[in-house]
Amino acid sequence: MGKKYTIGVDYGTQSGRAVLVNLADGQEVADHVTPYRHHVIDEFLPGSGQKLEYDWALQHPGDYLEVLKVSVPAVIEQSGIDPADVIGIGIDFTACTMLPVDELGEPLCFHPELADQPHSWVKLWKHHAAQPEADKINAIAAERGESFLPRYGGKISSEWMMAKVWQILDEAPAIYERADMFLEATDWVISQMTGNMVRNSCTAGYKAIWHKQDGYPSKAYFKALDPRLENLAETKLRGEVRPLGSRAGGLTETMAEVMGLTPGIAVAVGNVDAHAAVPAVGVVTPGKLVMAMGTSICHMILGTEEKRVEGMCGVVEDGIIPGLYGYEAGQSAVGDIFEWYVEEALPAYVTEAAAADGIGIHQWLEREAAAYKPGQTGLLALDWWNGNRSVLVDTDLTGLILGMTLLTKPQEIYRALLEATAFGTRKIVDAFHENGVPVDVLYACGGLPQKNHLLMQIYADVTNREIVVADSKQTPALGAAMFAAVAAGQAQGGYDSIIDAAAKMARVKEETFKPIPEHVEVYEQLYREYSKLHDYFGRGENDVMKRLKRIKQSAE
């Protein structure tokens, strides 16, 4: 058999990227990025200009199809390979990114008469306007002693399926009624490629409270939330849930034509971006925490038992690698915080200085911030610019910078923000490690490890652990391509299991980030201070952040 390839498509927050991968060694032969034409929709709906409320974040499903139509032919052309040698395609997505569809699988926002209704659109993972529903979901589950709650660290997030679905029902009952199904965007895109509506066990497990043995929560629980939700699982969440690496179907003639591929090739079931990255850095055993570091961070680790860990996003059997329990935790803003600072709060002289030095603003700030020793800025920040996803699981928490004086410099604030996100990760590492899910070493992938070395050294120092870095520009896409190889199977030139695929295709860099003992010592002290602030503002002693939000809302 000659050389064979698969394509992985990674759907991020701002763009979709396709990677063409050689199955023999995981080499990324070509890659192409398609930015979403409609970006993140968080102020006005496209077309109607309908204004969105606070904390909304939507996307346009047409943008996802454009990625397939543009980036897939682009990687084929760039590589110069024969498209007949591509034996499969897989995708990974942000999650829970969900949408209501009609009986034909058409997104409701494509219906002209519904296009001006915000609830007919895709709700992006970082849509945070369903917190009131999430609060009730948690309170009622706790009251009823629902057995699923501990599997999600004691709290279901407002980012997830049930809170988003219930918000639609609460605020737009007609859209809820009109929806034939609520789908993860990853499953919707797969349905567009195959003509089959198949759900995947990863998003169902982590984001929609589905369990391999127990299925969805009981009718009685849904009824206790709202009688209109009683049959949600059998109706609008219906559909077969297939394990990762299985085949969702063959690529349809129509899609094969627009994508420049062969009809009938294997299309793997959908996956989550962060989870797909785990085998792509070669992690198929416990003890290794994988951080997908970009706009946000997702932290994934494998275990042999189901343990209870405060605030984790979830533990799902076979959720990442078959045969093991996959744990997920996360921080809902990391790169986004640095971007906020650069775009919204930086003095013009920094932009000018960076331009004069011929480097980017982040590079300038990184260079200047690296000149400080740990603790030397006198600053400490709480990294909750987009709420807290773990350990507190509360999207109503907000950011904080402490210790500023008239002498505080922009690079000091930048450093404090990098450190704050590292402390947030340390909270998660400690939560796992202290609750029976050992964390020995960290693995990093995503855009940030390539972009900011200071950030990575700070993470190694704050967590006091070595960090291995992915040797791939597009790690989740590589993972998606690996699952596509499994969906295609060995007989077609792919692999029979993700473990086999990882052994041949995963790649990491030789150079690692190692903790520097003097830094570790200072960061221990700062982390103790961070923990005090974390508990004071995050565990109810002082709810000032929530009160400010309420005052803000009533002032609008």
Ligand SMILES: Nc1ncnc2c1ncn2[C@@H]1O[C@H](COP(=O)(O)OP(=O)(O)O)[C@@H](O)[C@H]1O
């Ligand atoms: N040099 C840098 N240092 C720190 N953060 C950066 C730097 N350059 C870009 N970023 C941030 O990285 C994030 C994008 O990460 P990336 O992994 O490329 O995308 P995504 O999260 O969409 O997959 C943005 O939030 C951006 O602000």
Ligand SMILES: O=C(CO)[C@@H](O)[C@@H](O)COP(=O)(O)O
């Ligand atoms: O929440 C998850 C995965 O569970 C992510 O999709 C979400 O944090 C978005 O990730 P990105 O920062 O866009 O890579």
